[in-house]
Amino acid sequence: MTSSKDSRYSDDTVLQNVNHFVTVTQKNKQTNSAHLNFLMECILPIMKEEDETFKRLYNSIQYGGSFYKGTKISNAEEYDLDLIIKLQETPLKVEMSKNKPGYVKIKLQDPHVDVWKNYHGQSWLAIPKPLNGDEGNLLWRASFYEQEKELLLSKKHLKNVLRLLKKLRNQENFSNLSSYYIETLFFHEIDSQNPYFWEQNSLTYLFMHMLKKLQRALENCEIKSYWAKNSNLLERLSKEEKQNMASRLKKIVNIIEKTIDSDPLAIARFLLNEKEMKKLSTEYDEL
Incomplete structure (x- = not known):
C-alpha cells in the first residue's frame, strides 16, 4: 500500500x-431540489385521490441516492425516492432471509406478539425489491440510508x-x-x-x-x-x-x-x- x-x-x-x-454545484442542487419538490407536491395529491389505500397508508418521503448523499458526480437525471407507508395498526413480524443476506420477509402476526422494530440495533427501512427465486416477490431489502449518509x-x-x-x-x-x-x-x-x-x-x-x-x-x-x-x-x-x-x-x-x-x-x-x-x-x- x-x-x-x-x-x-x-x-x-x-x-x-x-x-x-x-461535483454538483450548490446552485444546481438548489434548482433541482426545488423542481423535484414542486413535482412531488403536484403528484402526491393525485396519487391519494386515485387510491384510497395509498391515501390511508402514506406517511412521508425519504429522499435518497447519491444526490442526497453528496456523492453524485454529474447533474442529476434521476432521483431515489422512498415512499414510506405507516402500518401502526397492523402488527408485523420481520424474519431475516436465510438465503439472501440483507433481505427480510415481513409477515402479519398476532397482535399479542412483540413487533421487531430494529435490525442490528438501528432503525431501518424495508424496500420491496423483487429477486429471482421461489420467494423473490416476498422479500424486502433492508435499507440503512440515513446511517450510511451519517457515516x-x-x-x-x-x-x-x-x-x-x-x-x-x-x-x-x-x-x-x-x-x-x-x-x-x-x-x-x-x-x-x-x-x-x-x-x-x-x-x-x-x-x-x-x-x-x-x-x-x-x-x-x-x-x-x-x-x-x-x-x-x-x-x-x-x-x-x-x-x-x-x-x-x-x-x-x-x-x-x-x-x-x-x-x-x-x-x-x-x-x-x-x-x-x-x-x-x-x-x-x-x-
Missing part, C-alpha cells in the same frame, strides 16, 4: 481541479475521493460496478482507519489508496456487505468480469506510479474525457 508520506501524492493541485468536473459526513476528502473513483469507473465503462459497491468499500475503510485519516492525508494519496483497495477487492472477488457481513456484493458479477476490471485497475495503478513524477496530470488522464482533459490542461498551464 502507498505510504502516506509518499511525496509523489502530496500535491493536490491537479485533483482539486479535476474535482470541479465531478460519510465530516470526513473532509472522503466524498471527493468517492466521486473521483466513480468518475474513473465511468471512464473505464465498468457499468456493472455499482456505485453502492464502491461506497461499501468506503464504509469498511472508515471502520478500519482512525477518525483523522480522511483529513490528515492528501486527496491524491487517498485516491491512490482507495483505488488500490478497489483493485484488490475485485482481484479477491469480494466486497462484503456492510450490514450483512456474510453477503458478498460482488457475487452478482461474473468471475471473468471481476478479473478484467481488477487487471485494468492494476495496469492503471502501475502507469500512474511510473509516470506521475514526470507527468503531474497522470491521474487525471484516467478520470477525464478528451474535452475535459483539454480544459484541465489549459487551466493547469495557467497556474
